[in-house]
Each structure stands twice: as structure tokens, then as C-alpha cells.
Amino acid sequence: MRYAIRLSDVTKRFGNHAAVSELNFDVPQGTICGLIGPNGSGKTTCLRMIMGILHPDVGSVSLLGATPDDVRRKRVGYLPEERGVYRKMTCTEFLTFLAEIRGVSRTEGWKRSHDWLERLGLGGWADRRIEVLSKGMQQKVQFIGTVIHEPELLILDEPFSGLDPLNQDVLEEIIRDFHSKGTTILLSTHLMDQAERICERVCLISNARKVLDADLKELKAKERTGVVVVRFEGSDQWLEGPEIDCIHESNGELHLILKDGADHQSILKRGLESGVKIYRFDLVEPRLHEIFVRHAGTESVGDAGMPKNVTLELQ
């Protein structure tokens, strides 16, 4: 398999604080990969190192098989988390400028800007100054700026934040579109559901360390037996048993996370015997959220409070 991005043993410290610690992870070419973790877990630092904006203290980053500096300028599109614009420029001027500094000719950049603005419903704003655009519109312009040079690798830091649901869908569709054309995409998000919907691969990080890095389908298949969703009326005594690792609540239902190899039938049997009214007892595909909580919880030994924090942040 060819990799668009490879991080080997990367560590980055700011003073005494390790922002990224011994991170190894690969993004195969042509995939959509999600870098997932709560706020402050090191996602942005990681992406900045990939972009060559920050340099790792230890370890190496390689992009499209070469060292970052040579390739990234023309073949990579980067949407940072904190996005700026030149407020006094018009949309087309700004986008043409961004195309130009990445080696696209001015005429071509001008044409593409118009096409993209049209496609995202901003055709009428092409020659207006960016400062008069709404925040959401500016964000669209910023996204166009990221892809205007038709990069083969897209790195998007929290691309959905600040967009309304409608525009989130538009963006999601565009991302899928790029994927179908063979573009490799790495996006960071703290929204598990979104990542679960879009990504083929996920890399979960927490407290600067990688928790999990896998193909999402394989991961779910492997963890298939893991989660039971229940809704019931009555005492919850029947839920105390050796099979259950932990429980958390979501939308008035309980998600029982089972220990490896545990048998869900015995729980159901105990429930029926205890006489509570059971409305739902459903063995489900584990949600990414649960997988994350489980792994982050068991792998970050010596940090007892962490899983709880993570759950809070993620919901």
C-alpha cells in the first residue's frame, strides 16, 4: 500500500508540555482518514507538523513519499483551524492569489475561482470584498482557497466547525466528491458522528498519544459483539454483572459496553428473571464514541479521571 502521509515516532513539546508524544501513523493514498480526539489532544499540532509549519522534536514526517517542504506547496491543500482572509480583497482576487502562490497561472486561478464560487452559491459575491461576507460564506471562501490548486492531498483541520447543518452537508458532499476522484483526505474533528459517517480510517488520539489507528469497517467488525443498547422500566440491579465493562447513557437509553468475549444472552436472561419491563435490548455495531471511550479508558493507565472527561467533551 502507498502512503500519502507517514508519521514515525513523532514527538513535539512546547516547554514542559508534550503536545504530541511518540505518534506513529499512516494515511494510505486515496483514503479519507479522520484524526479524532477531544480538544487539546494534539490534533492541530499534528497537522501543523504534517504541513511543515512546526517541526517535530523527535521523529520524522513524510508527505507523498518526499520530505514535506518540496511537495506540500503545490500538491497539498491545507485548511487550518483558525482561518484568516485578506478582508479588503474581493473573493476572486483572494482566491486567485492563493492559486498563484501555489503555482497556478493567474488566468486559470481566476477561472477556477469563479467556477467554485458559482458551485457553492457565492457567484453573486465574486467581486465583493470578503469583509462584507457572513462568517459562513467566508468559511466557504476559505475552503475554496484550500482546494483551488486541485491538490492530491487535502488536510482539513476541523472543517465543519462553524457551519450550519445545511452547509455541513454541502461540505461533506464535496469531500466525498474529492475522495471519489482519488484525493487523499485527512481531516481532524472532535465530532465522532461526523467522522464515523465520512471516514474510512480513523486515528484516535487523546492526551498527545495515539489510542487507536485502524480501518473503521475492520474496527467495527472486530468490536461487533461489544455493545448492547437497552431501554427498560424498573430497577437497574440486573445490569450489575461480570459481563459489563462500563455503561453510559445516551438519549435516555443505556449503552452497555461488554468485556471482550462476554455473552450478552446472560444479561438478557438476568433481566427477564428480575421482572423489569424491557422495551429494547439491541446488540449494535459499536459507535466510534464507545470504541474511543473504551480504548482511551483502558490504555491510558494511571489517568483514572480521563475517560470521564472525554465522554463529557464528546457528547
Next chain:
Amino acid sequence: MSVNVWAVIRREYLQRVRSKWFVISTLGGPLLILLLMVVPAYFLVRGGQAEQKLAIVDGSNVLYERIAPYLVNEGLEVEEERWYPDVVTSLRKEATEGDLWGFIVLDELTLDTGEAIVYVTTRPSPIRQLTLQSAITRAVMEYQLERLGVDAEALLSGGDLSLELLSEERTSTEEPQFWVAYLGAFFLYMVILFYADSVMRATLEEKTSRIVEVIISSMEPWHLMLGKILGVGAVGLTQLLVWIVSGFLIVAGGIPLLVSLSPGLIPVETLLPALPGIGMVTLFVCLFIFGFFMYSGLHAAVGAMCNTDQEAQQVRLPMVMLLVIPIAMVSVVIMQPMTAMSTWLSLFPLFSPFLIWARVVSGGIPAWQIGLSFLLMLFTVLAIAWVAGRIYKVGILMAGKRPTLPELWRWVKEA
């Protein structure tokens, strides 16, 4: 130069040249100069006309012919009045009716003492009083000297002192030249600092608006800084050239106009040679370019290491304070351009743009020192670019606390 540097230069240049302030200040500058030249001249001319007519009653019969040409030369209209018993009364009447500004009564006594009575309707300016006084004394002296058989004219015009310079130094600077040197140095100071400050603001703005992360992911920080400086510099140069060209047009068209309005009022002979020629304009532009590169590099680094405008102004303060020295010393350097102090101050690269100008205009600098100062400035530009580039590279992506000096040094070493 790589394509993206050109893109940055073009962006910076077009954005600025199209802005309102640029158009206003570029066109407003020459208009202001025009106003400053024309308005006072206009009032001078008008004012002169109002108090122009002066009658002279010459009881001595020898002074009028000597006084009249002198006063005419000073812009007064003069008429001779014969002496008769009631002359004072009738002239007084004429003056109060507004036909005369005033009149002078000269008599035999004037020939001995120089005393005379001047009747005027409005108080003359001190300069005009002096003119009248000297006209009379001069005429009297001329008359008395001629009676003794002395060539009064040659003597009174002060003889002729021919100066033979033994060194390149000029002993004194004439007034128009002093002003060209002084205002030129001051103007360079303002323009250089203004545009360097623009570089700092632009850097700061890119940093605070976060656009810089997108740009830096697409190009070398060093290229961005270079493009920015060259772009802003080109704007400054454009403005300067517009000013210079329109200044020449104003002077070329304006001075003859003023001269025709009031012959004798403006000493054209002394003004014209003092105006800078092509060589001086080239020097001026070169000094601007070198000065701008030095100061804009420093300002770019300051902008990159700070997070707010206030912070940047604070960091910039020592630099601005340092510049008080050349500005305070300009007039001294112009008066004594060859002293050791003037030489050393003007050769210090950060002061050179202002003080070299002052010394060149006042004529007190050997050619090799001009060459040396440009060489020193060139090295300084390169050194500043090297250091500032490194500070810029690290600083532009830093948020939070401003770096301390040891931290800055580490940035420079590590970048």
C-alpha cells in the same frame, strides 16, 4: 525570483495603490506644496501693492536720484515731489485720501546726519523700515564719499571678497541649500519610517487574522517577508516618484509664474541653483531605498514577534528613540559637514540615509565617503535581512507571550 514572491509583491502593491489614502496622499502632497508656495507669495504681492506708493520730498536736491532706484528695486513705487512751503500739508491730505502710502521729507540736515522724517499711513514692517533707513543712509554716504572723490559704489557694495577653497570643505551653507538639506533629510525620515511601519502593520495584521498560516503552508516565510517588503517598497517608490515629478513640474511652471507676478520679490538667482538636479534626485531615491530596506526589515521582525499593535509600538520604541539622534543632529551636520562627529554619525548605516543627504547637499563630503556609506548600508541590509528573516520565520506563527531577548537570540540561532 520565484513566482509566489511576485504574487505577494503584486498583491501588496495593487491593494495599497488602489486604496483611498494612497491616492489622497499622493495627489495631496504636491497640492500642499503648491499651496505653501503660492499662498504666501500671493499675499506678499498683494500686500506690497497696497503700501507701494511713496513720495519723496527732496530738500537736498541730491538724494532723490540715489534713493529712488534702490527703493524701486525693493518693490516700491516712488515719485518725486518738489519742495514748497505747504508741501507737507498737501501730501498729508493726499495720503489720508488714500492716494499715497506715505512720504519722506529730506533736507540739508539729512546730508549731514542721515536724519529724515517718514510720514506713513500704516506702520511699515520692520524689514521695510530697515529698507527705508538703509536707502537713506546709503544715499547720504554715497553723496559724501563722492564729494571726497572716492569710488563710492565700489566701496559700498562691499568690495569683492574672492574665496579660494584649499580643501573640499565649504565654509558655510547658503540659506536655500540649508533648507534643501534639512527638509530633505526630514522628509526621508518621514517617508522611510512611514513605509517601514506599514510593513510592520501588514505583518501584524496577517498574523492576527491568521491568514498567515495558509500562506506559510504554501510558501517560505522568508519569501513572504521579502514579497511584503518589496511590495510596500514599490508603493513608497511610486509615491516618491509622483511627488518628485510633480514637484519639478510645479517648480518649472510655478517659479517663472511667481517671478512674473512680482519681479524682485523672489531671489530667483539664489533659489534655482539650490534646487536638486538629477544627480541629487537619484541620490535621494537611493537613500530612500536603502533606508527603507534596513528599517522595513527591522519592522517586519517586530511585527512578527508581537501580537498586538500596542505591543509592537512598545518594541519599536527604542528604534524610534535612536532615530532622534540623527534628526536632532541634522542642522549641526549641515552647518559643519566635515567635522569628525558629522563624518562618523553619517557613516553609521542606520543614520546614513538622513545624514549623508545632509552632508551631500551642504557640499561637505568626499566622494569616497558616499561610496563607503552605501557599502556599509548594503552590508547592514543583508545582516538585517538575515536576522529578521529568522525572527520572522519563527515569530510569525507564534501566539502568546512576546519573546524575551534570549529567546529571540535562540530563534535566530535555531531557525
